[in-house]
Amino acid sequence: MPDKFWDIGFPQGRRPRYVGPMELYARVNILDGRAVRLPHGDITEFISLDDDPINRARGWVKKGADRLHIVDLDAAARGDYRNRELIGDMIKALDVPVQVGGGIRSETEIARVLDMGAWRVVVGTLPMVDQVLFWELNRRYPYRIVVSLDVCKDLEVVIKGWTEHSGVYLEEALINLSSAGAAGFMISEVGRDAFVDPPNYEALEMAIEIVDEPVIAAGGVRNLDDIAQLMQIEANGKRLAGLV
Structure with a gap:
C-alpha cells in the first residue's frame, strides 16, 4: 500500500498538491x-x-x-x-x-x-448488498474505490440515496468492509444540517479506531471551530484524513 492514499490513480498523471494533515x-x-x-x-x-x-x-x-x-x-x-x-x-x-x-x-x-x-469513485450501496463483489472490485481497481457510509443518529447505515435502511450498523459495516483494499471510508450522518448541527464525532472516532484505511468526514461543518475539533479526533494514533 502506498504511503499516502492520494498518490494513487490520478488521470493523465496529475497529482494533487499536499495541503496539510487533513x-x-x-x-x-x-x-x-x-x-x-x-x-x-x-x-x-x-x-x-x-x-x-x-x-x-x-x-x-x-x-x-x-x-x-x-x-x-x-x-x-x-x-x-x-x-x-x-x-x-x-x-x-x-x-x-x-x-x-x-x-x-x-x-x-x-x-x-x-x-x-x-x-x-465513491460507493455506498454496493458494498452493503454484495461484499464479495466489493472485495473483487477493489482487487481490479486498487485504491480507486472509496466507501461512503451514511448513517442515522443511531448509526444504522442507510443505502440507495438515503432512501432505505440496511439493518446494519456502523461498527459492523466497518469491521466487515475493512481490509478490502478500499481507498478510504467517508462517514456522514443523514438528516443533519451542516449549517446548524455539529458533525457526528462519535461515528468518526469509531471509524478511525476500527479501520486502518483513511477516514474522511463528510457532510460539511458549521465553522472553523468544528474543523479544529475534527482535527483533534484521534484513535490508536490515527487521525482524520480528510473533510468534505
Whole structure:
C-alpha cells in the first residue's frame, strides 16, 4: 500500500498538491443538472445554488480547492443517470482530482466513471448488498474505490440515496468492509444540517479506531471551530484524513 492514499490513480498523471494533515474537499451536489444543497439529505427539499455546476466547481477551484467531490443525486436516489455526461464535462474542465459518487452500484458503472477521468469513485450501496463483489472490485481497481457510509443518529447505515435502511450498523459495516483494499471510508450522518448541527464525532472516532484505511468526514461543518475539533479526533494514533 502506498504511503499516502492520494498518490494513487490520478488521470493523465496529475497529482494533487499536499495541503496539510487533513485534506479538504469541495463538494458539488448535482440534481436535475443543477448544483444544489440538501439541508437535511432529502432531495425533495433541495436549495438550488447554481444552474451551471461547472461554474460552481470552477469557483471552488479558484478559491483554492485541491480536490472535488461530486455527488450525482439523480443517480443515487432515482437510478437516473442523466447527469453523467455533465459530470464528464466537469472532470475535463477542472485541473484538480475529482471523485464521483451517486448510483455507482456495478462494475460497469465504476469502469464508466473512471473512464470519464475520475480520480476515484465513491460507493455506498454496493458494498452493503454484495461484499464479495466489493472485495473483487477493489482487487481490479486498487485504491480507486472509496466507501461512503451514511448513517442515522443511531448509526444504522442507510443505502440507495438515503432512501432505505440496511439493518446494519456502523461498527459492523466497518469491521466487515475493512481490509478490502478500499481507498478510504467517508462517514456522514443523514438528516443533519451542516449549517446548524455539529458533525457526528462519535461515528468518526469509531471509524478511525476500527479501520486502518483513511477516514474522511463528510457532510460539511458549521465553522472553523468544528474543523479544529475534527482535527483533534484521534484513535490508536490515527487521525482524520480528510473533510468534505
